[in-house]
Amino acid sequence: MAYGDASSWLHALLYISPYTFSALGIALSIGVSVLGASWGIYITGSSLIGAAIKAPRITSKNLISVIFCEAVAIYGVIVAIILQTKLESVASSQQHYPESMRAGYALFASGIIVGFANLVCGLCVGIIGSSCALSDAQNSTLFVKILVIEIFGSALGLFGVIVGIIMSAQASWPAAHM
Helix, strand or coil, rough: CCCCHHHHHHHHHHHHHHHHHHHHHHHHHHHHHHHHHHHHHHHHHHHHHHHHHHHCCHHHHHHHHHHHHHHHHHHHHHHHHHHHHHHCCCCCCCCHHHHHHCCCCCCCHHHHHHHHHHHHHHHHHHHHHHHHHHHHHHHHHHHHHHHHHHHHHHHHHHHHHHHHHHHHHCCCCCCCCC
């Protein structure tokens, strides 16, 4: 078996515990979602503070953009809690059962999907929130119009949560054998 051989990768993946894959999925769900939220808050907040120098009136109403970004982190926390309730310890004798492997991969994939959907959602909401603050500083009639676009951008994170919950429903661990 040579390094990089497909069978060696398959061998390595088969001997990683499904519990490890599940835990990684949970960690990625919350970690990458929080990264997306913080990145969006950074983008929105810097533009909001900069634009508030010219028009201080925009500060309070444009905080809704920061709240939308924070919701992205909350989506990741909610899914992580849901995935955590599905996590079960697998005995080493049951580790290679097809049900164990499927459950581990389902929770891993669910976490990755939610994490990266919320990363992109956080960037989307951050960029739109930044544009909202800058345009509101110039013309206050644009605020509601851009806010509607921001709401649609925020819905992308909810789509990731829905797909993650649907995928995590596939996780069923084998019953313990006595």
